[in-house]
Amino acid sequence: MQKIHGYDQPLFFPDFRDCPRIARLLSFGLFLPAVSRFSLLVNIILIPVFVKEIKIIEVKSEIGAGTRGASLGVEAMKIASLDLKSDLFKKYDSIEVENVNELLFDGAEHAYAKFIDGVLVMEERVCLEVYEQLFDDFFPLIMAGDHSTAYGTIAGIKKAYPKKRLGVIWIDAHADLHTPFTTPSGNMHGMPLAMAFGIDNLEGKVNDPRGETLDYWEQIKNVGIPGPKINPEDLVYIAVRDLEKPENYLINKFNINFIEVEDVKKKGAVEMAQRALNMLDHCDLIYVSFDVDSIDSRFSTGTGTPVPNGLTVEESKTLNGELCKDPRVCAYEIVEVNPTLDTENRMAESAFEILEAAAKSIESRPVLAE
Numbered sequence: 001m002q003k004i005h006g007y008d009q010p011l012f013f014p015d016f017r018d019c020p021r022i023a024r025l026l027s028f029g030l031f032l033p034a035v036s037r038f039s040l041l042v043n044i045i046l047i048p049v050f051v052k053e054i055k056i057i058e059v060k061s062e063i064g065a066g067t068r069g070a071s072l073g074v075e076a077m078k079i080a081s082l083d084l085k086s087d088l089f090k091k092y093d094s095i096e097v098e099n100v101n102e103l104l105f106d107g108a109e110h111a112y113a114k115f116i117d118g119v120l121v122m123e124e125r126v127c128l129e130v131y132e133q134l135f136d137d138f139f140p141l142i143m144a145g146d147h148s149t150a151y152g153t154i155a156g157i158k159k160a161y162p163k164k165r166l167g168v169i170w171i172d173a174h175a176d177l178h179t180p181f182t183t184p185s186g187n188m189h190g191m192p193l194a195m196a197f198g199i200d201n202l203e204g205k206v207n208d209p210r211g212e213t214l215d216y217w218e219q220i221k222n223v224g225i226p227g228p229k230i231n232p233e234d235l236v237y238i239a240v241r242d243l244e245k246p247e248n249y250l251i252n253k254f255n256i257n258f259i260e261v262e263d264v265k266k267k268g269a270v271e272m273a274q275r276a277l278n279m280l281d282h283c284d285l286i287y288v289s290f291d292v293d294s295i296d297s298r299f300s301t302g303t304g305t306p307v308p309n310g311l312t313v314e315e316s317k318t319l320n321g322e323l324c325k326d327p328r329v330c331a332y333e334i335v336e337v338n339p340t341l342d343t344e345n346r347m348a349e350s351a352f353e354i355l356e357a358a359a360k361s362i363e364s365r366p367v368l369a370e
Contacts, residue, residue: 056141057141059152060101062101069338113183148188151192168234169236171319178201182246197229233256237257292336294311296310313354325364332359
């Protein structure tokens with residue numbers, strides 16, 4: 001969208017190919033008299049409306065995690081919203097993506113990509129749901145269990161906007177760049193960005209996956225649209241601090257953008273949010289993915305893989321809120337709240353506060369009028 005300056009309130013001219021409802025209106029307008037067509041166009045473009053409606057997508061899946069309980073995180077955040085007297089879940093409609101957590105009772109068949117058959121199903125389902133909400137001009141606000149399904153979100157964005165360059169801001173203690181060839185655990189919540197890059201990282205190979213594991217892995221890399229969904233130069237890491245050697249290799253090989261916790265503490269969350277956005281100034285769209293283990297382990301006990309020396313809750317609220325002010329941000333996700341590991345629902349309350357800060361920024365953004 002092109003910003004038009006010189007007004008008290010910013011206006012935007014869209015690329016109509018990326019606004020399905022507007023495109024349908026304009027198609028209808030072809031059958032109207034010239035004066036009516038002009039009126040329709042003026043009403044679409046020039047009437048300022050400043051809230052793009054949020055649609056909450058609930059993904060209660062945990063088959064990609066190594067610790068049980070992340071599927072309960074969505075409901076824990078809802079309970080937190082009641083305790084905090086928020087109207088977020090009253091204000092916006094939500095839709096739940098059906099999960100396949102029942103596979104957990106069968107045991108994992110693929111040592112180097114546990115439950116990969118189910119993960120493939122979830123990536124496809126999340127991809128389709130995100131795509132459909134974007135097609136209908138909603139803003140997807142995703143609340144998910146484990147982080148593996150974030151790849152489905154990325155695939156859904158690319159399915160909706162295949163010609164747009166997508167940037168990703170990944171706020172997490174972990175790089176999530178493993179593949180079946182490099183994983184030390186086999187847990188697929190450590191692989192979503194490798195899926196998005198469409199890579200195997202054979203240079204860092206330590207495992208020898210075979211047969212159906214590789215077949216499923218190839219299918220996963222082609223969910224939504226064939227091939228890679230993002231470029232390594234279009235990724236920004238924030239707060240990543242727990243890395244394995246194969247991931248370090250890829251970060252150095254691709255020179256992936258990196259903002260450390262210490263940067264946030266020294267220069268402030270507002271400045272670091274702007275730096276992250278500037279790193280992606282060449283991207284048309286941005287997806288922000290927030291894993292609660294990016295928060296320091298003193299405050300994030302209610303998650304499966306807590307790591308010390310992380311962000312504070314206040315830093316996280318400010319960071320996510322600032323990032324979501326950018327009109328290029330087209331989807332936001334929060335993941336990995338596990339109330340079975342928590343005390344008095346504290347992690348879910350902190351996570352909900354962060355989610356609400358992001359939602360308020362999204363609500364207040366100027367967008368195209370319809």
